[in-house]
Amino acid sequence: MTLKRLILSVIALAVIVFGLIVTGIWGPSGHNPAPEQQVQTTQTPPGMSRGEYVAKMSDCTACHTTEKDKPFAGGLGMPLPIGTLYSTNITPDKETGIGNYSLDDFKRVLREGVRKDGGHLYPAMPYTEYTKLSDNDIAAMYDYFMNSVQPVKQANRPNDIPALLSMRWPLAIWNWMFHEQGAYQTQQDKGAEWNRGAYLVQGSTHCGTCHTPRGVAMQTTANDETETGFLSGADLAGWHAFNISNDNANGLGDWSNDEIVQYLKTGSVAGKAQAAGPMAEAVENSFRFLTDDDLNAIAVYLRSVPAVSEGSTSRYAQGEAVAQDLQLRGLPIETTREEMPGEYLYMANCSTCHDADGSGSPDGYYPSVYHNSVVGSEKSGNLIQVVLHGVKRDTNDGEVFMPAFGQHLSDDQIATLVNFLTDTYGQGNAQVEPQDVAELRATAE
Structure with missing residues (x-):
């Protein structure tokens, strides 16, 4: 069969399948959903x-x-x-x-x-x-x-x-192939709170959209807790949505229900995580308005999602206080710029809020840079994004703000700073290059 005939055959098959779907002769199981059971x-x-x-x-x-x-x-x-x-x-x-x-x-x-x-x-x-x-x-x-x-x-x-792809x-x-249509069906062997949480996570709050890996056709590879990989983390639009399965090291396994509720409501849990980027938007526009009953139901359900392991090293427990001012004391500024560029960039841009030793402000408004999921992760993209674009989220208690440094720091400087932060306060496995920063900078332009 020639290439031309093969292409024409594929197009003809696609048209036939489309016709069957439109007429209802052939379609996904969701086209005839089971009677709805109200959650x-x-x-x-x-x-x-x-x-x-x-x-x-x-x-x-x-x-x-x-x-x-x-x-x-x-x-x-x-x-x-x-x-x-x-x-x-x-x-x-x-x-x-x-x-x-x-x-x-x-x-x-x-x-x-x-x-x-x-x-x-x-x-x-x-x-x-x-x-x-x-x-x-x-x-x-x-x-x-x-x-x-x-x-x-x-x-x-x-x-x-492009026109060819816009059909x-x-x-x-x-x-x-990928869409199972129909309202959430109550699981009779589960309690009311679990079912409410499943309804919210799988449905309206659509957590899997960002936190579940996608296949070659951009379909989510799992739709609920019964399927392998559900909520195990994924990359999307230049950000990494972290694993929120019940894994102890890198998921929510060592989080309490109260900590999950606190994070969804405020975007902050000291010693664990701070919301930025798309997650900060979700907190600001959605989760902070949910009732405590609904947030608790979400926590109950998330804690039931089977753990997907990413290794035994926790991204939450990395690093300790290291006083950078002591490293630089007494040295000429030209020397620190040239010989200790990471320490210099940290003291010049970060220490005012996060303290010279990385411990943050006493009230927790400015978080610690150690025991911090973004700094402690082997995936450095989110940390680059935070340095580039800052953090802004409105909570029920006021605004949380970190300035964007991308306007006055070069790609080389940001790469140097991120490598310093992860080496000093994280796992020490980041190898960020200026090109990595340039690519993420371009995604927001």
């Missing part, structure tokens, strides 16, 4: 409707809000291997938003990833997780968007994806 619900916070609470749980803000005075108007660029995808306007504007969507249209988007016009969504929109939302929660969220969100007339920005019909085949 336990919780009380919403005072002053918040059920629909707004579900939207907070689902973190719609993170992708669909780029300007705070235009919530849910879309326009956020999301880099994908095939190009840049821009989020859409989901305000109730009838011309540019979802104002003409019926409840069934809205449900189809969340359950199937299919728009009102029949076009398929890219799975960058986590409908593969939102499909597990209950009918009641979907209806409540629909009511919130249609009646409480202000309409914003803002045209959707075209995706920056949507192959996504029907992707769904057939």
Whole structure:
């Protein structure tokens, strides 16, 4: 068979499969889901409707809000291997938003990833997780968007994806292969709190979207605690979402339920982890608004996810206080710049907040750089990102802020600083090169 005939045969087969899927003759098991079993619900916070609470749980803000005075108007660029995808306007504007969507249209988007016009969504929109939302929660969220969100007339920005790769019909085949459609089914052998946590983690809070590895077709390789690798960590958009399985060394195995709740609510657990990047956004836009009952349910479920080991060396327990000011005392500044560049960069840029010995501020607002999951990890990308872009997250107690140093430190200087931090306060296995910094710097431009 010639190459031309092979290509034509593949295209013909794809068209046939697509036709069978559209007509319903052949499709994923999720097209005929089992009758929904309602999962336990919780009380919403005072002053918040059920629909707004579900939207907070689902973190719609993170992708669909780029300007705070235009919530849910879309326009956020999301880099994908095939190009840049821009989020859409989901305000109730009838011309540019979802104002003409019926409840069934809205449900189809969340359950199937299919728009009102029949076009398929890219799975960058986590409908593969939102499909597990209950009918009641979907209806409540629909009511919130249609009646409480202000309409914003803002045209959707075209995706920056090559024409050949922008065709949507192959996504029907992707769904057939990878998308199991249908609301969460209560596990009868588990308690109500565990089921609530599973419903949140697998569904609305879509933790697996970032924390579960993806396959060659960008599908998550596991969907729940019964499948190997679920929540074992993954790289996404220049960040590493850490292992949050029940592994003692690198997951949540040595975390208490209270520490998990504290981290989700504030983004900070002293001596363990500080939220930055996408996780800081999740804390700011979503988790801090959840009730304590829901956060505890999430903790209970996460502690039940089978451990996926990354080795016996804990990223939380690395390093100890090392006083850098004592290393430099009495030396000419020119000497420290040339012969001790890591110590010099640390004292010049980090010590004011994190102290000369790396212990942070007494009140914990500025965390220690040792016993810190980002510094203690063998994966240095997140530490590079934090130095480049800083940290900013709003919590219920105020703003947490670390300035970005990427504006005045070169790629070479940041590589030197990161290597110094990991050598001194972490595992000492980082070998960051200036090119590594340049590549991550470019992802935000």
